[in-house]
Amino acid sequence: xxxxxxxxxxxxxxxxxxxxxxxxxxxxxxxxxxxxxxxxxxxxxxxxxxxxxxxxxxxxxxxxxxxxxxxxxxxxxxxxxxxxxxxxxxxxxxxxxxxxxxxxxxxxxxxxxxxxxxxxxxxxxxxxxxxxxxxxxxxxxxxxxxxxxxxxxxxxxxxxxxxxxxxxxxxxxxxxxxxxxxxxxxxxxxxxxxxxxxxxxxxxxxxxxxxxxxxxxxxxxxxxxxxxxxxxxxxxxxxxxxxxxxxxx
Amino acid sequence: xxxxxxxxxxxxxxxxxxxxxxxxxxxxxxxxxxxxxxxxxxxxxxxxxxxxxxxxxxxxxxxxxxxxxxxxxxxxxxxxxxxxxxxxxxxxxxxxxxxxxxxxxxxxxxxxxxxxxxxxxxxxxxxxxxxxxxxxxxxxxxxxxxxxxxxxxxxxxxxxxxxxxxxxxxxxxxxxxxxxxxxxxxxxxxxxxxxxxxxxxxxxxxxxxxxxxxxxxxxxxxxxxxxxxxxxxxxxxxxxxxxxxxxxxxxxxxxxxxxxxxxxxxxxxxxxxxxxxxxxxxxxxxxxxxxxxxxxxxxxxxxxxxxxxxxxxxxxxxxxxxxxxxxxxxxxxxxxxxxxxxxxxxxxxxxxxxxxxxxxxxxxxxxxxxxxxxxxxxxxxxxxxxxxxxxxxxxxxxxxxxxxxxxxxxxxxxxxxxxxxxxxxxxxxxxxxxxxxxxxxxxxxxxxxxxxxxxxxxxxxxxxxx
Numbered sequence: 001x002x003x004x005x006x007x008x009x010x011x012x013x014x015x016x017x018x019x020x021x022x023x024x025x026x027x028x029x030x031x032x033x034x035x036x037x038x039x040x041x042x043x044x045x046x047x048x049x050x051x052x053x054x055x056x057x058x059x060x061x062x063x064x065x066x067x068x069x070x071x072x073x074x075x076x077x078x079x080x081x082x083x084x085x086x087x088x089x090x091x092x093x094x095x096x097x098x099x100x101x102x103x104x105x106x107x108x109x110x111x112x113x114x115x116x117x118x119x120x121x122x123x124x125x126x127x128x129x130x131x132x133x134x135x136x137x138x139x140x141x142x143x144x145x146x147x148x149x150x151x152x153x154x155x156x157x158x159x160x161x162x163x164x165x166x167x168x169x170x171x172x173x174x175x176x177x178x179x180x181x182x183x184x185x186x187x188x189x190x191x192x193x194x195x196x197x198x199x200x201x202x203x204x205x206x207x208x209x210x211x212x213x214x215x216x217x218x219x220x221x222x223x224x225x226x227x228x229x230x231x232x233x234x235x236x237x238x239x240x241x242x243x244x245x246x247x248x249x
Numbered sequence: 250x251x252x253x254x255x256x257x258x259x260x261x262x263x264x265x266x267x268x269x270x271x272x273x274x275x276x277x278x279x280x281x282x283x284x285x286x287x288x289x290x291x292x293x294x295x296x297x298x299x300x301x302x303x304x305x306x307x308x309x310x311x312x313x314x315x316x317x318x319x320x321x322x323x324x325x326x327x328x329x330x331x332x333x334x335x336x337x338x339x340x341x342x343x344x345x346x347x348x349x350x351x352x353x354x355x356x357x358x359x360x361x362x363x364x365x366x367x368x369x370x371x372x373x374x375x376x377x378x379x380x381x382x383x384x385x386x387x388x389x390x391x392x393x394x395x396x397x398x399x400x401x402x403x404x405x406x407x408x409x410x411x412x413x414x415x416x417x418x419x420x421x422x423x424x425x426x427x428x429x430x431x432x433x434x435x436x437x438x439x440x441x442x443x444x445x446x447x448x449x450x451x452x453x454x455x456x457x458x459x460x461x462x463x464x465x466x467x468x469x470x471x472x473x474x475x476x477x478x479x480x481x482x483x484x485x486x487x488x489x490x491x492x493x494x495x496x497x498x499x500x501x502x503x504x505x506x507x508x509x510x511x512x513x514x515x516x517x518x519x520x521x522x523x524x525x526x527x528x529x530x531x532x533x534x535x536x537x538x539x540x541x542x543x544x545x546x547x548x549x550x551x552x553x554x555x556x557x558x559x560x561x562x563x564x565x566x567x568x569x570x571x572x573x574x575x576x577x578x579x580x581x582x583x584x585x586x587x588x589x590x591x592x593x594x595x596x597x598x599x600x601x602x603x604x605x606x607x608x609x610x611x612x613x614x615x616x617x618x619x620x621x622x623x624x625x626x627x628x629x630x631x632x633x634x635x636x637x638x639x640x641x642x643x644x645x646x647x648x649x650x651x652x653x654x655x656x657x658x659x660x661x662x663x664x665x666x667x668x669x670x671x672x673x674x675x676x677x678x679x680x681x682x683x684x685x686x687x688x689x690x691x692x693x694x695x696x697x698x699x700x701x702x703x704x705x706x707x708x709x710x711x712x713x714x715x
Contacts, residue, residue, distance in 0.1 A: 074625075101627065102627070107626075119537045128628070137532075
């Protein structure tokens with residue numbers, strides 16, 4: 001059982017592991033990744049190996065290629081050269097439709113501004129990955145309610161994103177990313193739109209829930225304080241891995 | 250003012266180069282204004298032609314005495330005026346939709362301009378200028394389309410003879426009047442649309458949730474329905490067929506007004522019921538309807554007219570066997586009402602499809618960020634397309650069924666007066682089925698028109714400042 005006590009702007013909360021279904025967690029590997037945008041080289045031959053269940057922060061100055069690396073690792077963008085593998089599956093060899101299916105089934109995403117669907121209430125936003133993979137509506141909504149409660153948001157399932165605070169919306173996005181117990185959670189500046197206290201709270205939840213589900217966590221951030229929540233810090237500079245170090249997390 | 254105009258021009262050029270399709274919306278806006286202008290000119294020139302015939306009746310009416318001809322030509326002007334009135338709302342609604350195109354994206358851009366120091370008045374002025382320029386280009390295209398379609402319009406047969414092109418050509422002052430109304434509409438719609446959001450330097454401040462519509466609308470519908478039936482019977486009971494016809498068309502207009510009142514509420518109820526069953530696309534489509542039922546209704550409101558006309562056609566005789574024995578004057582009147590109804594139907598279908606295509610394309614551009622985010626998390630690209638089909642089909646089918654029912658209801662006084670003259674003949678069923686299929690196909694095609702825009706938004710690899 002994992003238990004986290006967080007005291008942020010929304011009060012304390014307790015996250016307990018009530019045994020969500022877990023997917024197999026595989027290592028994620030990038031070999032010789034090259035990605036260009038026209039004449040600009042965003043990745044110039046990047047090699048990364050991420051172990052199952054590891055938490056990794058990718059940092060770097062603006063334009064260094066860190067978001068491009070996350071997009072290639074997650075199969076959002078196909079690399080121009082090199083390959084990305086999740087266990088035995090080579091993402092870079094899959095078709096666009098297959099990569100989409102893989103992202104839906106085995107990955108979870110948290111973006112800077114949540115990117116929830118405005119018309120759907122929080123509960124349905126969270127349940128969406130399950131509904132799209134064929135889980136019956138009632139069961140999907142029950143799991144969504146469980147996750148919202150787990151993340152300290154009981155009773156807000158009926159509210160639409162426009163009626164939530166930034167921190168609440170980000171926690172809903174985290175619940176959506178985790179509801180199907182993904183192998184890997186990709187977070188792109190997850191605290192970028194939040195104040196420091198709420199950002200701290202969101203990171204605490206993200207880290208704890210990733211541990212709870214055994215998921216690998218890969219996040220991109222500008223903020224060293226945020227990066228320190230992860231066990232490992234990869235710094236990208238000029239389209240290459242500049243350093244790869246362990247933190248004290 | 251010069252700075253505002255200059256900036257407006259530069260921003261318009263930048264939009265035309267935008268990779269996600271914001272510039273395409275400018276093209277759609279011009280197209281929508283063109284359709285609006287075309288339809289406005291067609292409707293006005295038809296009415297003008299009947300007004301001409303009031304002064305100089307056609308040869309085909311020479312068999313009737315002067316008093317009858319005067320009564321008849323006056324009646325046609327009134328009927329044409331009523332048809333005009335029925336079409337004004339959908340045509341103006343299409344013009345308004347064109348002015349609101351891409352409103353969310355536009356509001357964000359205007360907020361950025363406020364941040365760098367432009368006043369609220371300046372940004373509204375800039376938007377109004379953009380809309381008026383688009384409307385002016387659309388007006389010219391629409392006027393050209395109208396001029397080219399005059400020979401086709403002249404083939405329509407009313408009062409026993411076809412029109413001549415000369416009858417349909419508008420005098421310059423009327424042409425300018427229509428043009429001025431259309432340009433004023435574009436300016437007013439834009440200013441009104443922007444007044445709904447407060448454009449502050451920090452962005453669009455009000456993205457409030459649309460309040461639910463209340464059930465009092467049902468009571469209004471019940472009262473209106475009773476008024477139609479009772480009023481229709483009382484008036485037609487003491488008047489001739491001609492006056493009855495006028496009452497009939499008037500009641501039809503009243504029925505459409507009632508549809509406008511009840512339909513958004515009904516759509517909201519249907520969408521909320523639909524949430525409990527079906528696929529994720531069905532869920533998303535219904536949620537979008539329930540979130541803003543008035544907007545959903547606006548997309549298909551012009552088809553309410555189609556439905557009402559089809560309902561009316563069900564009880565107006567279309568078959569020669571049914572018409573046998575009717576005197577020549579009434580035969581001509583009934584035939585012309587039928588022709589007018591079909592023309593109105595075609596116009597409503599075109600306007601409805603254009604409105605739906607516009608609203609959906611605008612929505613795709615406004616939601617580009619959401620579409621990209623959903624694509625990144627692995628949501629199938631077909632989900633949005635399927636949700637959009639549900640989003641337009643639920644309002645479409647419910648609108649047609651409700652308005653056709655009201656059309657039949659409005660025609661009931663006639664069936665009571667001349668039961669032997671009104672029957673559901675084979676050609677009536679053909680029109681009924683053809684209209685339903687035609688409206689459905691056109692609306693689905695209109696929804697599918699968003700595909701290229703969606704593909705463009707999703708295929709654009711924007712390099713973030715990573």
